[in-house]
Amino acid sequence: xxxYKITLLPGDGIGPEVVSxxxxxxxxxxxxxxxxxxxxxxxxxxxxxxxxxxxxxxxTLSFAKQSDAILLGAIGGYKWDKNEKHLKPExxxxxxxxxxxxxxxxxxxxxxxxxxxxxxxxxxIAEGVDLMVVRELTGGIYFGKPRGFGTNEHGQEIGFxxxxxxxxxxxxxxxxxxxxxxxxxxxxxxxxxxxVLEASMLWRKRVTALAQEYPDVELSHMYVDxxxxxxxxxxxxxxxxxxxxxxxxxxxxEASMITGSIGMLPSASLGDSGPGxxxxxHGSAPDIAGQDKANPFATVLSAAMLLKYGLGxxxxxxxxxxxxxxxxxxGFRTADIYSAGTKLVGCKQLGEEILKSV
Amino acid sequence: xxxYKITLLPGDGIGPEVVSxxxxxxxxxxxxxxxxxxxxxxxxxxxxxxxxxxxxxxxTLSFAKQSDAILLGAIGGYKWDKNEKHLKPExxxxxxxxxxxxxxxxxxxxxxxxxxxxxxxxxxIAEGVDLMVVRELTGGIYFGKPRGFGTNEHGQEIGFxxxxxxxxxxxxxxxxxxxxxxxxxxxxxxxxxxxVLEASMLWRKRVTALAQEYPDVELSHMYVDxxxxxxxxxxxxxxxxxxxxxxxxxxxxEASMITGSIGMLPSASLGDSGPGxxxxxHGSAPDIAGQDKANPFATVLSAAMLLKYGLGxxxxxxxxxxxxxxxxxxGFRTADIYSAGTKLVGCKQLGEEILKSV
Ligand SMILES: CC(C)[C@H](C(=O)O)[C@@H](O)C(=O)O
Ligand SMILES: CC(C)[C@H](C(=O)O)[C@@H](O)C(=O)O
Numbered sequence: 001x002x003x004y005k006i007t008l009l010p011g012d013g014i015g016p017e018v019v020s021x022x023x024x025x026x027x028x029x030x031x032x033x034x035x036x037x038x039x040x041x042x043x044x045x046x047x048x049x050x051x052x053x054x055x056x057x058x059x060t061l062s063f064a065k066q067s068d069a070i071l072l073g074a075i076g077g078y079k080w081d082k083n084e085k086h087l088k089p090e091x092x093x094x095x096x097x098x099x100x101x102x103x104x105x106x107x108x109x110x111x112x113x114x115x116x117x118x119x120x121x122x123x124x125i126a127e128g129v130d131l132m133v134v135r136e137l138t139g140g141i142y143f144g145k146p147r148g149f150g151t152n153e154h155g156q157e158i159g160f161x162x163x164x165x166x167x168x169x170x171x172x173x174x175x176x177x178x179x180x181x182x183x184x185x186x187x188x189x190x191x192x193x194x195x196v197l198e199a200s201m202l203w204r205k206r207v208t209a210l211a212q213e214y215p216d217v218e219l220s221h222m223y224v225d226x227x228x229x230x231x232x233x234x235x236x237x238x239x240x241x242x243x244x245x246x247x248x249x250x251x252x253x254e255a256s257m258i259t260g261s262i263g264m265l266p267s268a269s270l271g272d273s274g275p276g277x278x279x280x281x282h283g284s285a286p287d288i289a290g291q292d293k294a295n296p297f298a299t300v301l302s303a304a305m306l307l308k309y310g311l312g313x314x315x316x317x318x319x320x321x322x323x324x325x326x327x328x329x330x331g332f333r334t335a336d337i338y339s340a341g342t343k344l345v346g347c348k349q350l351g352e353e354i355l356k357s358v
Numbered sequence: 359x360x361x362y363k364i365t366l367l368p369g370d371g372i373g374p375e376v377v378s379x380x381x382x383x384x385x386x387x388x389x390x391x392x393x394x395x396x397x398x399x400x401x402x403x404x405x406x407x408x409x410x411x412x413x414x415x416x417x418t419l420s421f422a423k424q425s426d427a428i429l430l431g432a433i434g435g436y437k438w439d440k441n442e443k444h445l446k447p448e449x450x451x452x453x454x455x456x457x458x459x460x461x462x463x464x465x466x467x468x469x470x471x472x473x474x475x476x477x478x479x480x481x482x483i484a485e486g487v488d489l490m491v492v493r494e495l496t497g498g499i500y501f502g503k504p505r506g507f508g509t510n511e512h513g514q515e516i517g518f519x520x521x522x523x524x525x526x527x528x529x530x531x532x533x534x535x536x537x538x539x540x541x542x543x544x545x546x547x548x549x550x551x552x553x554v555l556e557a558s559m560l561w562r563k564r565v566t567a568l569a570q571e572y573p574d575v576e577l578s579h580m581y582v583d584x585x586x587x588x589x590x591x592x593x594x595x596x597x598x599x600x601x602x603x604x605x606x607x608x609x610x611x612e613a614s615m616i617t618g619s620i621g622m623l624p625s626a627s628l629g630d631s632g633p634g635x636x637x638x639x640h641g642s643a644p645d646i647a648g649q650d651k652a653n654p655f656a657t658v659l660s661a662a663m664l665l666k667y668g669l670g671x672x673x674x675x676x677x678x679x680x681x682x683x684x685x686x687x688x689g690f691r692t693a694d695i696y697s698a699g700t701k702l703v704g705c706k707q708l709g710e711e712i713l714k715s716v
Binding site: 125157252 | 446
């Protein structure tokens with residue numbers, strides 16, 4: 001019997017509630033596919049700060065590194081908003097990404113037929129949207145040096161950051177994206193600002209050169225401002241998008257809002273070797289934390305990505321995806337995706353309904 | 359009789375056609391308000407490159423600097439896509455912005471009631487959207503140094519840019535935005551990525567400090583990824599948005615696409631003193647250039663912004679805005695905004711119809 005070590009990082013706010021559901025779904029699914037899981041919970045974010053004084057304890061990072069995959073809930077909350085930068089929950093997350101070297105962030109934006117009316121886009125525009133944003137996650141302006149504060153020659157206070165990419169960083173994220181595009185619709189759109197930024201010019205040059213190795217993928221290039229427009233105008237034109245860290249931050253959130261149901265969307269962050277990090281794209285929603293109102297679908301789907309991309313257990317992943325669709329078809333909804341005629345349930349009950357469909 | 363010197367920069371593609379209409383509208387409007395215009399056409403972009411070998415001839419910049427306002431059509435086209443960077447039409451535009459020191463880019467995104475169905479957003483979401491993006495235009499990563507290409511310590515090719523803001527650059531754009539918010543709905547949303555970037559932390563600190571001088575403006579802060587979502591979720595929550603150069607590039611394009619009719623949207627770029635630069639937000643549309651199909655509304659509305667923000671001629675500006683609305687109400691449409699039941703006309707005829715309504 002196969003056995004995997006999974007690090008659970010429930011984090012803050014609704015994190016523990018949704019991770020708890022996903023854990024049960026993993027357990028049951030595993031039992032049906034001859035897969036055993038050893039779960040270990042560790043601290044991250046505000047919860048880690050409260051308990052240990054830092055948002056990413058050494059123990060969490062080293063344990064996570066030695067596990068087979070990591071499932072994260074959500075981090076952050078008003079309570080820690082005034083923390084110094086290096087003590088903010090977000091900093092813990094950035095340190096975790098860097099520490100794990102998970103440079104490829106996969107963010108699908110899928111419109112579920114059952115939820116198409118939740119989109120603010122017209123039905124004919126939103127219907128059938130199914131795209132994947134591949135975001136570079138451990139480079140660019142997020143981590144580039146020099147960065148900081150200073151004084152310029154006029155005695156003015158300045159703040160600065162460096163957008164920087166090396167050829168190998170571009171190549172490795174582009175390869176991930178080409179591979180994904182190959183398995184999806186065969187179309188890859190690389191998004192940059194090569195009409196202005198040197199970092200983007202190198203990006204475009206490297207991605208273009210790699211395209212020769214993927215003759216079955218149709219590569220196009222788009223400026224980031226245009227991409228922000230095209231996602232609204234006609235999102236179905238996109239299959240796979242690859243872009244840098246900051247543009248990916250913006251565009252993947254934009255793409256997810258097009259679906260109208262960000263409570264449904266998972267993500268995966270992968271490295272070259274070592275465990276991947278899997279998490280819903282939504283936040284910690286401190287307003288509804290502990291009230292059994294959270295939507296666990298996105299975390300359950302993150303567990304499916306964990307099986308597929310993290311452990312290579314594609315069949316088990318599909319079982320979870322089917323269970324999610326079946327639960328939607330049966331009409332069960334949490335408050336964030338509720339509409340007239342469907343059945344409003346809490347986080348726990350939705351979890352039980354998903355289990356019934358696994 | 360008042361007299362103003364106006365530099366016309368028709369540029370490339372449909373630029374000459376739409377500028378020609380706007381010029382006629384300015385002339386007639388001026389004659390009704392005791393305003394005389396002296397127009398002088400100068401070269402910019404691909405047209406300038408073809409004639410002089412550079413996208414911004416010295417003659418254009420120095421003439422523009424000595425005029426009272428500048429009206430630009432559009433620049434760029436496939437023909438010059440392979441130009442070296444410093445010879446691209448876009449570079450001419452960036453040099454013009456820097457040369458004129460027009461640091462404040464005002465980009466309204468207005469949904470015209472007559473065109474609400476052109477939006478891909480549901481009617482109830484798009485209806486009544488009326489927001490203004492104030493984008494910093496002469497700083498940040500567009501102009502920051504160091505920038506360029508190199509080799510890192512592993513012998514890897516690198517490309518890099520610097521996102522940098524000095525206190526006075528933030529203060530002056532924030533003041534413009536607070537002033538605009540005061541005259542609009544009294545709400546200013548400053549967009550940054552202060553949870554990650556030092557340049558954004560300084561931005562937030564300076565904007566927050568300035569708020570004390572504008573007690574009648576309600577200031578809020580939003581991360582750029584969230585702003586990209588909120589623009590789709592509920593665009594009516596926004597009144598005035600202020601942000602840096604690159605985030606403004608992305609968000610203002612996103613906001614304009616929400617209206618569904620980017621052929622309607624003008625922009626103004628203003629400095630502390632010296633002439634402002636006024637241009638439609640759409641591109642040069644080389645595909646339809648010279649075919650009398652272009653939509654001149656956005657350039658005509660840019661001429662209205664020129665009167666209002668560039669020359670302080672608010673009454674004349676309102677006359678143009680009213681003429682645009684009246685022409686829309688009469689049902690005249692170019693192909694890009696045509697819908698069943700309206701009257702399809704070309705660029706020239708639409709210009710004549712606008713003149714009838716002036
Ligand atoms: C919390 C924040 C630092 C993070 C980011 O900007 O990467 C978040 O927005 C995300 O996309 O995961
Ligand atoms: C053409 C390009 C350099 C320019 C920019 O990025 O500023 C354009 O996108 C704009 O917004 O005016």
